[in-house]
Amino acid sequence: MSFFTADADACKRCGACIQECPVLILIADKETGMPKMRTGSEDVCLRCGHCVAVCKTGxxxxxxxxxxxxxxxxxxxxxxxxxxxxxLRSRRSIRCFKQRPVPHDTLASILRGADWAPSASNRRPVRWVMVEDPNKTQQLASMVIDWMTTLRRDDPELAKKYGVAGLIAAWRKGQDCILRGAPHLAIAYTDEHTDWSDVDGSIALTYLELAAHAHKVGACWAGYFIHAVRESEALREFLGLNDGQHICGAQMLGYGRYGYHKVPMRNGLPARWIS
Structure with missing residues (x-):
């Protein structure tokens, strides 16, 4: 089977596959009108599948x-x-979680939802670490506190910027302000840091968050954890990440302790219209 083929009997010569190709490597044969790939374009193809998905006749x-x-x-x-x-309006950032773990199959389905997130040139560079064991999630929160304690000693100015004193004090009183007692944690990373890593990672994490919402699972960006894991060798080692891999972000996951019954107001989206 060649790289790109079109069935002459099924093809309607509508040109949809040609027009939808992001990198313009499909053309119409001058004699038959059939779509075909430009010679030697295989390496240019993004493997996005748009040409196949847009074809009505298969x-x-x-x-x-x-x-x-x-x-x-x-x-x-x-x-x-x-x-x-x-x-979209009903999605909320959840910071109060039940201690009931989310079933493995549900977590896997949520993670699958992120696989359809768009990425620059369809490179799909985002990789995942899913912390399923609630005890390990709690251990990670404790390790962030350890990192903050060291930061307060070694770099007081940066520690003040992150407000670690209050976070450490809350932890010692039994209040987890790092991962909010969430039973699970999803970490997105790329194997190298490129110009689009954080954009691709943010889109994938947003897809993950919306997939979680569809499963009635709460999610919230783990900001303090993201800062810590980018700086802490101990955290990276725990997660099995090497120095060259770039952390894009992380989402806490778990069933929300409380339900929301109204959509909060917004002041209106700031936008300039050019017409």
């Missing part, structure tokens, strides 16, 4: 992406714009 195939890997869209499951807007 005429197009891409060798690196077997046909069985494409799942038909079930239009009856599509949400309305009002439903989508309510879903």
């Amino acid at each position: 005429a197009v195939s891409l060798a690196p992406m077997p046909p069985e890997g494409f799942v038909p869209l079930e239009k009856e499951l599509a949400v309305t714009s009002d439903q989508a807007e309510l879903f």
Whole structure:
């Protein structure tokens, strides 16, 4: 099977696959009107699958992406714009968690949801560490406090900037302001730091957060943890990350202790319209 093929009997010559190709490597054959790939363009292809996914008749195939890997869209499951807007508005950052762990299959499904996050040039560089054991999540929070304690000793000015004194004091009183008692933690990282690493990571983490919301699982960005893991060798070693790997961010995960019954107000989105 060649890299890109189109079934002459099934193809309607509509040109959708050609126009949707992000890197413009598909063209129409001058004689038949059939879509084809420019000679020698295999290495340019992003493997995004747009050409296959946009084809109504299933005429197009891409060798690196077997046909069985494409799942038909079930239009009856599509949400309305009002439903989508309510879903987005109802998402809250959860900081009070039940101690009941989220089942493994649910965590795996949430993580799968992040696999469809867009990334620059479809490189999909984001990798994940999912801390499933609540005891290890708590251990990580304790290690962040250890890092903060050292920071307060070695770099008082930076420690003051992060406000670590209050966080350490709260921890000693039994209050976890680092990971908020969340049973789970998802960490996104890339194997190297590029110009787009943090953007790709933030998009993937947002997809993860929305997937969690769809499963009725609470999520919240773990800001203090992100700062700490970028600086602490002990934390990186615990997570199995080497020095060249870049931490994009982390989300606390768990069932929310409380439910929300209203959507908070907003003051209006600042925007300039150019018409």
